[in-house]
Amino acid sequence: MALMQIAEPGQSPLPHTVRRAVGIDLGTTNSLVAAVRGGRSQVLVDESGAAMLPSVVSYAGGSPQVGAAALAGAADHPADTLVSVKRFMGRGQKDALADAARSHYQLAAEEGFVRFVTRAGKVSPVEASAEILKVLHRRAVSTLGGDLDGAVITVPAYFDDAQRQATKDAAKLAGLKVLRLLNEPTAAAVAYGLDAGEEGVIAVYDLGGGTFDISILRLHRGVFEVLATGGDTVLGGDDFDAALAAWLRQQAGDPALSAGEARALQSVARAAKEQLSADERVSVDLSRVFAGGPAVEISRDTFEGLIQPLVKQTLRACRRCLRDAELEQDVDNVVMVGGSTRVPLVRAAVGDFFAREPLVDIDPDQVVAVGAAIQADILVGNQPDGELLLLDVIPLSLGIETMGGLVEKIVPRNTTIPVTRAQEFTTYKDGQTALAVHIVQGERELVDDCRSLARFELRGIPPMVAGAARILVTYQVDADGLLNVSATEETTGAEASVTVKPSFGLSDDEVATMLTESFSHASEDMSARQLAETRLSGWQLLDGMRAALEADGDALLTAEERAELETGMTRLQELLNTEDREAIKAQTETLGRQSEAFAARRMDKSIRQALTGVSLESLDEGAPQ
Amino acid sequence: MSSPDFKQNYFELFDLPVAFSVDTAALGARYRQLQGEMHPDRYAGKSDLEQRLAVQYSSRVNEAYNTLRHPLSRALYLLELVGISGEDVSRQQVDGGFLMMQMELREKLESLGELVDPDTVLEHLITEIGDDLRVLRGTFATAYGAGEHSAAAAACVKMQYLDKLLREAEQLEAELSEKRA
Numbered sequence: 001m002a003l004m005q006i007a008e009p010g011q012s013p014l015p016h017t018v019r020r021a022v023g024i025d026l027g028t029t030n031s032l033v034a035a036v037r038g039g040r041s042q043v044l045v046d047e048s049g050a051a052m053l054p055s056v057v058s059y060a061g062g063s064p065q066v067g068a069a070a071l072a073g074a075a076d077h078p079a080d081t082l083v084s085v086k087r088f089m090g091r092g093q094k095d096a097l098a099d100a101a102r103s104h105y106q107l108a109a110e111e112g113f114v115r116f117v118t119r120a121g122k123v124s125p126v127e128a129s130a131e132i133l134k135v136l137h138r139r140a141v142s143t144l145g146g147d148l149d150g151a152v153i154t155v156p157a158y159f160d161d162a163q164r165q166a167t168k169d170a171a172k173l174a175g176l177k178v179l180r181l182l183n184e185p186t187a188a189a190v191a192y193g194l195d196a197g198e199e200g201v202i203a204v205y206d207l208g209g210g211t212f213d214i215s216i217l218r219l220h221r222g223v224f225e226v227l228a229t230g231g232d233t234v235l236g237g238d239d240f241d242a243a244l245a246a247w248l249r250q251q252a253g254d255p256a257l258s259a260g261e262a263r264a265l266q267s268v269a270r271a272a273k274e275q276l277s278a279d280e281r282v283s284v285d286l287s288r289v290f291a292g293g294p295a296v297e298i299s300r301d302t303f304e305g306l307i308q309p310l311v312k313q314t315l316r317a318c319r320r321c322l323r324d325a326e327l328e329q330d331v332d333n334v335v336m337v338g339g340s341t342r343v344p345l346v347r348a349a350v351g352d353f354f355a356r357e358p359l360v361d362i363d364p365d366q367v368v369a370v371g372a373a374i375q376a377d378i379l380v381g382n383q384p385d386g387e388l389l390l391l392d393v394i395p396l397s398l399g400i401e402t403m404g405g406l407v408e409k410i411v412p413r414n415t416t417i418p419v420t421r422a423q424e425f426t427t428y429k430d431g432q433t434a435l436a437v438h439i440v441q442g443e444r445e446l447v448d449d450c451r452s453l454a455r456f457e458l459r460g461i462p463p464m465v466a467g468a469a470r471i472l473v474t475y476q477v478d479a480d481g482l483l484n485v486s487a488t489e490e491t492t493g494a495e496a497s498v499t500v501k502p503s504f505g506l507s508d509d510e511v512a513t514m515l516t517e518s519f520s521h522a523s524e525d526m527s528a529r530q531l532a533e534t535r536l537s538g539w540q541l542l543d544g545m546r547a548a549l550e551a552d553g554d555a556l557l558t559a560e561e562r563a564e565l566e567t568g569m570t571r572l573q574e575l576l577n578t579e580d581r582e583a584i585k586a587q588t589e590t591l592g593r594q595s596e597a598f599a600a601r602r603m604d605k606s607i608r609q610a611l612t613g614v615s616l617e618s619l620d621e622g623a624p625q
Numbered sequence: 626m627s628s629p630d631f632k633q634n635y636f637e638l639f640d641l642p643v644a645f646s647v648d649t650a651a652l653g654a655r656y657r658q659l660q661g662e663m664h665p666d667r668y669a670g671k672s673d674l675e676q677r678l679a680v681q682y683s684s685r686v687n688e689a690y691n692t693l694r695h696p697l698s699r700a701l702y703l704l705e706l707v708g709i710s711g712e713d714v715s716r717q718q719v720d721g722g723f724l725m726m727q728m729e730l731r732e733k734l735e736s737l738g739e740l741v742d743p744d745t746v747l748e749h750l751i752t753e754i755g756d757d758l759r760v761l762r763g764t765f766a767t768a769y770g771a772g773e774h775s776a777a778a779a780a781c782v783k784m785q786y787l788d789k790l791l792r793e794a795e796q797l798e799a800e801l802s803e804k805r806a
Contacts, residue, residue: 223660319799389666391664415687419684478680592673607662
């Protein structure tokens with residue numbers, strides 16, 4: 001049913017070509033990459049055999065260093081070593097300050113979003129994350145033996161629009177083609193669901209380094225339907241470490257610590273936390289943190305007392321999420337995700353809460369990447385008969401600012417995506433030609449209590465008397481959970497242009513500039529590369545259209561329509577033999593537009609065929625809701 | 626969008642008779658079937674245009690599913706199909722007896738904080754509202770089925786009142802259980 005299939009220039013698409021796709025878990029503490037190989041999804045390891053890449057970027061020595069080596073220098077170069085960067089993704093100055101104080105970073109004092117001041121200059125969280133992704137990208141290319149056709153990147157379900165956009169931008173900067181942003185709990189459910197062939201209601205409890213997510217899903221014949229999702233974007237295992245570090249420091253008599261010592265204390269605390277998952281008590285040698293530091297003994301009981309409030313906080317979110325899911329039955333399975341679910345207290349508390357023994361068969365650090373790789377494999381078309389489908393939801397309500405700083409909700413949280421909502425505005429002054437709209441995300445009633453996503457300015461409204469214009473603004477949240485806005489004046493049909501100014505994050509232009517800059521650092525010839533890319537998309541369009549015309553040209557096009565398309569194809573074919581990149585690009589775009597109606601007709605036809613071809617009964621033998 | 630599938634109303638799209646009573650199992654199965662064909666994930670490797678269309682189609686299926694799934698939005702949609710808008714419904718006159726009952730329920734809800742055992746009272750209240758809603762849904766279904774649209778609209782506006790009250794009561798219940806935890 002494809003109009004435009006992806007194929008090499010001049011070749012016909014081969015149905016059995018296996019495409020290279022990966023799932024990437026861009027984590028707060030560690031990141032992983034996985035791929036489906038030989039029918040199984042598995043994580044890819046580096047040359048030393050390690051799967052986990054510490055999400056640490058060091059700018060201490062000129063060019064950025066990523067992973068274990070960067071982590072090793074964290075104590076010596078606290079301000080130049082960026083850890084837990086994910087906490088800063090897509091966040092504004094105000095939100096980030098508290099975190100920065102704890103993490104010993106210097107933030108650039110600028111309006112808008114956060115930049116870290118390092119020895120190598122100002123670095124945005126997006127750029128730092130891109131460095132991590134580049135390492136995983138290279139690892140995948142060398143392991144899989146060639147360029148990637150695409151990647152699925154996971155994000156916490158609770159990420160808002162700005163945080164998702166920042167993640168997608170980082171992937172673009174790392175040269176990855178993003179097939180989909182996938183919610184981490186959904187990815188974990190996929191990893192388990194397919195393995196076990198389970199049916200029923202699944203709760204995914206995901207406690208990572210810096211974020212907590214809870215999702216409730218229903219799995220029914222390969223369709224994962226997310227019923228509700230909730231969580232806390234700034235609660236995770238790092239907070240366990242911090243609580244333990246604070247306690248250790250207190251035991252040592254509250255000494256003043258340098259930034260480097262504080263970092264060292266944090267990592268000593270982390271090691272102690274991990275050891276306490278196996279042992280009842282451990283001794284912590286604080287002389288490794290600062291000169292003359294004592295040895296402090298801590299029992300698991302004491303540790304559990306320290307983290308109890310945090311664990312309770314996660315269970316409160318679970319309770320809210322269960323309520324939102326409006327279940328009429330119990331949860332059948334509980335899936336544990338994230339390294340912090342190794343803590344025995346967490347397992348016990350979650351097991352008690354859901355009255356189910358949690359599933360821990362798949363390594364909780366790897367399960368998200370494993371699930372993401374399965375989704376990536378499907379999205380690039382390696383599993384044509386795969387039944388798997390993920391129906392996800394928007395985690396936080398979208399709204400707009402109205403009179404008096406109040407929020408009017410447009411899309412309530414837990415609405416299945418993609419979703420499109422339209423809203424009508426009018427002008428309040430004679431001859432008014434512009435209108436400002438402020439979009440926020442969150443559950444509170446006051447604009448000031450929600451996250452500001454973007455301000456839109458609608459321009460080009462035809463001048464009319466006040467109240468006569470009818471401006472229809474359409475908000476569309478796509479399958480990545482990202483918002484797009486368009487506007488039309490209905491009485492005249494004029495399209496009002498929408499200027500998006502993201503509140504925190506990069507504009508499209510900024511991303512483009514960064515991309516160009518990163519390309520210009522590379523030694524390869526830019527113009528040759530651009531010409532090759534332009535030609536490739538031209539060839540792809542031509543190949544796709546030839547196949548489409550052969551299959552449906554007679555049935556779906558009039559003779560005139562067909563002739564028009566064929567003229568355009570001939571023109572493109574001629575241009576592809578020249579070096580004129582601009583002309584090739586222009587004709588590819590023109591032909592693409594000309595073929596839109598044909599593509600839409602083909603899609604409608606194939607959907608109708610698919611829907612009438614299968615009777616409802618055979619799909620679903622009276623399975624109860 | 627020009628797709629012929631979407632000229633249909635939500636009930637036709639879901640292969641269901643235009644009526645208040647809905648087979649929820651069939652609704653869910655058809656929903657999964659439609660998304661199986663139209664979800665953007667099915668068009669991940671296709672052209673931008675196809676992906677954009679898939680987002681529109683899939684959104685429309687989600688919208689239809691959400692409307693049909695919940696009794697109140699289903700009732701409002703059924704009235705819309707016979708030319709009675711949401712605004713028309715809100716303008717419906719409500720009889721004094723119903724308003725009295727509403728006020729009593731609301732007072733009970735608001736004075737809950739002063740009680741020693743708010744949970745039991747709240748539980749009763751929620752059951753009571755739920756029962757009243759069920760009766761109203763029956764009234765709506767019968768009236769709509771008989772083509773008595775204004776009677777259906779009258780039942781629908783009462784459903785709206787009670788639905789709002791029920792959501793407030795449930796919110797309160799959530800807050801109470803949060804406090805206990």
